[in-house]
Amino acid sequence: MVIFYYQSLLRGFQQRNCGAGIDKGALMEMPIPDPEIFSRKPELIAKLQQVMPKDAIISETSETRAYECDALTAYKCVPLAVVLPRSTQEVSDALRICHQMGVPVVPRGAGTSLAGGALPTADSVILGVARLNDVLETDYDNRFIRVQSGRTNLSVTGAVEENGFFYAPDPSSQLACAIAGNIAMNSGGAHCLKYGVTTNNLMGVTMVLMDGTITEIGGPYLDAEGLDLLGLICGSEGQLGVVTEATLRILRSPEGARPVLIGFDSNEVAGACVSDIIKAGVLPVAIEFMDRPCIRATEAFAHAGYPDCEALLIIEVEGSAAEIDEQLEIILEIARRHDPVELRESASPEESAKIWLGRKSAFGAMGQINDYMCLDGTIPVSQLPFVLKRIGEMSRQYGLDVGNVFHAGDGNMHPLILYDANKPGDLELCEAFGADILRLCVEVGGCLTGEHGVGVEKRDLMMDQYAADDLDIQMAVKDVFDREWLLNPAKVFPLVSSESRRI
Amino acid sequence: MRAFIPKSESELAGIIADAEAPLRIQGGGTRPFGRPVNGTRLSTSGLSGISLYEPGALTMVAGAGTPLAEIETALDAEGQRLAFEPMDHRGLLGSSGTPTIGGVIAANISGPRRIQVGAARDHLLGVRFVDGMGRAIKNGGRVMKNVTGYDLVKLMAGSFGTLGVLTEVSLKVLPKSRATGVLLLEGLEDMRAIEALSMALSSPYEVTGAAHVQKGLDGDPVTMIRIEGFEDSVAYRAGQLQKLLAGFGDFTVETDPVKTTAGWQWVRDVAPFHGRVGDVWRLSVKPGDAPGIMAGLPGTEALYDWGGGLIWVLSSENSPLSAGDITRAMAGNAGHATLIRGEASNGAFPRLSPAIAMLHAGLRQQFDPRQILNPGLMEPAA
Ligand SMILES: Cc1cc2nc3c(=O)[nH]c(=O)nc-3n(C[C@H](O)[C@H](O)[C@H](O)COP(=O)(O)OP(=O)(O)OC[C@H]3O[C@@H](n4cnc5c(N)ncnc54)[C@H](O)[C@@H]3O)c2cc1C
16 A cells, blocks of 8 residues: 555656756756766775675666655756665765765665655765664563664564564555654654654664764663753754664554544534544544545545545544443544534444545545645644635635645644646646645644655745744754765755855 | 843843853752752743643643643643653752753653653653853744754753753643552562563553662562553553563552552652662663662662663662762663762763764854853763
8 A cells, every 4th residue: 555655656746857957947956066076976986895895886877866866756866876885884984985075975765755855966975774674683571672774664563563562653654664764754653643753762873973983872771861862863854964773662562453433524623523532531543634625535546435524533542442442432422522424433353444444545546636745734733623724725726626634633734735747837836835835834833844854845944934043053953963064965954044054 | 149030031042142151040940960050040930831721732832930830730720741740859859949841841851651651852842942142042843743854852851951041842741541550569679570560561551650669668679560541441451460460479459549649759759769868870771781780789779660771779878879880880781870969069960972972062062152051060970
């Protein structure tokens, strides 16, 4: 299923090239590549070959092209070279060489970023950690696992599930995405209402600084010493260091889980129901919300048997059978007070799967209708009805349809804007609409991105959320870790803001 | 003595911008950690008050100087709480004053429930602070999920006022649980107790407290395991845990709300060490290593929390515990130690590796280039 989303997503985007320099016509400006670096490519490759095996270095354009973009495929640029180290030491050696030669480096996990976090520039080296994928230590008594960072998210759980454990953060890209990218983006998942996001489950890292220094932060104990560098690194989008190993908290799996589906004839009422459930002291593992455009699209596509209503909630609780009954009883009692048009309990694993089917097919279903852009803002849950209403109004103004499917418990919205990639101007229109929605999120007290990151995609909106000083102090943090701004330099901060630092 | 007590963030910004000498930043003054700071006192008590509380969104925003009690009272009225269960240090440190939320956050203070729900920093959604140049900065916000830019929210939590003066914090709050059950067993020696706690924490029964106290109220060791939730669920899990842990002895179950609350406050505040003479160290370690580390510290007394991952160590009356003693006992084990009570004029915090120490120094240089905010407070214990 995940692969399917991924493909439909890839199909969704029209391509823009960086060419030899930058495409001035493209909306996304990137720094002008340094011609001096191109001329030193042979020297760079020769130096890299001294510290790692030949097959760890890719320098032919025909092969480096595979790394020209991440899952934000609207933007592409072939990098200068790609290195795929097999050890922390090789990562350190590669970084030291690039540092000495002044070559920018873009770290890469699995390349599933939706924000362009792993997008190269033409004068950069992609440092991919995909070959660093071993489990280094599993300790059930002390409840942690230590892995190399290129290991995929799902295969972390895969390594412990036969003993009844799991790694909690579960982005829907979990089959493909790497722990490295999860840490860099502080990724979330469907179950983070209860278990938190990556930063809440990360205990330690081995991280290599741009100058090649290998650092250890935290470990198999709680609250790393000194300032919370671990918290700082998590979500720093590959700009502070290259993470090669991670110590992650693992948890014992619950005895069972069961969803319930509730339909309402208004978004307001659905929103109020979510709020009342939370206030009542129940903490479900997931509260997913779908609006009518999304329900209709999924119904036509996946035939999950969803009611044709304005808003739909899927709420999942965990525990033993009796505990699940106890929690669902409270939830259903609250739901009934809000006059639901549909209330569907599950009596079997098959029925549970059917309840989840539509939700899990939602992205794919929207992709059937048209190309789409997936947004990722967060709002205070109390603002849900207002924001949905405003998005509806804007949708009419822009003449583009939008469907909403998101994690309602924590206010992390994923509006999907439909557009036609083959229609000139449609992508630009869609991007403008998207930016307006994200600004709306900020206006009502929320933020530009809840889990996908800023990357290049939301870089230029940062000034809508932060004042100049707020951004300056963040950039000052990067100065400490990477004085020359060689590590993934063109991301996160508006180029005009970071210009003086990028030399 | 002269003190600054700004009433607003802009007043605070002015004070810091104009400051020519070090400032000693104080919330309620109940947690005098680290190397004593020589500087003019700057109190956050004037930055007080809850500015937003949305129970349905599980969020609260408050001034850094807001008394913790005020926050807890407001939450209590809605059946909610700060799930990370911040410890009150007054009994252990013999300090007086009113704990503030800013102090809790600046020191990243968490209690027994930290093992399940995370630390104070995991419940911090946003901050406003004034840096060492007098700039008012915001980071994060008031929503549950936010990856917009670098997470300075985490960095500020646990920075002990050395990077900036917090003016406002926004918090994720959680519902209180309706029922609590505590499993109790007396007489286990450390190694067995930590094994029992590990087994409970590795079960699916959602343990929210796991402690072992070497000298309980009647002088015998006591092992405590807490579960919380709805009544039937607590009863079910308590029963399951009793079965699971039968090999260690017969755990009894206490469900009286007054007793269970008092019992975990006793653990949270390290009450067994109150009013007793001796140095107190706080060790964060891999739970399974804890008994071995304690075996290397003869003559001391321990209270283990977080399933053994947190050790409170009390030295014997007449022999202080030096950083060297602790380092020797911890040699070969992962983790770190902080001197919480004792002679700290040479520092009290864990020693950092050279690379990490460089990053710390670099960050301080950026946030507080004139070194006026709590300078030296986080110096390593010598
Ligand atoms: C279909 C689909 C569904 C998705 N669903 C979710 C979801 O539910 N929740 C969610 O949060 N995200 C989701 N994402 C986004 C994406 O999967 C996450 O951001 C993921 O964590 C990226 O991991 P990656 O390994 O692919 O990283 P990449 O895309 O390779 O890189 C992401 C960022 O991490 C940096 N980076 C990579 N490796 C390192 C390293 N070793 N050290 C330092 N920095 C590094 C890169 O420079 C880049 O900035 C989804 C994406 C897709 C395509």
